[in-house]
Amino acid sequence: MARRSGTSRAGVRAKLEARVLSVTQKLTLEADKRLKLASPVDDGDFRAAWQAETPEKVYQSGHVSNNIEYAVPLANGHSPQAPAGWIENELIAVVKGS
Template identity: 30%
Template sequence: MAKTGRCDFSELKKFAKHLEKQEIKAKAMIERCINDLGAEVLARAKLRTPVDTGDLRRAWTVSSITRTGNCYKVIVSNNLEYAAYVEYGHRTVNHRKWVPGKFMLTISTKEVDKLTPAVLERRVRNFLNQVMRYD
């Protein structure tokens, strides 16, 4: 005849509760990452922005985080009417020459896109190390 054994699941239950608490911290960590990456794009775009009066450089902004499903997003933008002309280029007033664009935001976004996987990997690894250390 088989004997029934006893098993103490108290530590497993404690760990499950610990993981439930970490969900809030995980969302906060994701939002910090998104904000930091947006700030990095902003900083790089500002450095690349040519300065005449300084208005164009001062007009860069980062939106607050928006979330749609599992997609988090921030928008880096410049609302000055001539920002797009400086970014992508334009014809001169007499329409004879082309002034090349500076691609301040385009280049900055591509650079940060290349850095993103390494940054996220490091932050997620640190977060998981903290999650697995519990009392």
């Protein structure tokens, strides 16, 4: 099989890794945005407490968290504004691209 000139395995690998990192960063930021928009709002503290950490290296995970003390009850549907499972639904939508 003939190789294309200028295309090495290392070059292809570097491009793929750059793409993986870019997609992971975009998905993390999209999850953060969607979770903020879908958050139930009383005084806005819960919505404002979301924090996103995008990966800096390929194959690292992105993280979105909310450390406000009542985050778990809200995640479990304690608010009539957001039923149980709303976080999972938003994350599924991010992965599906909808």
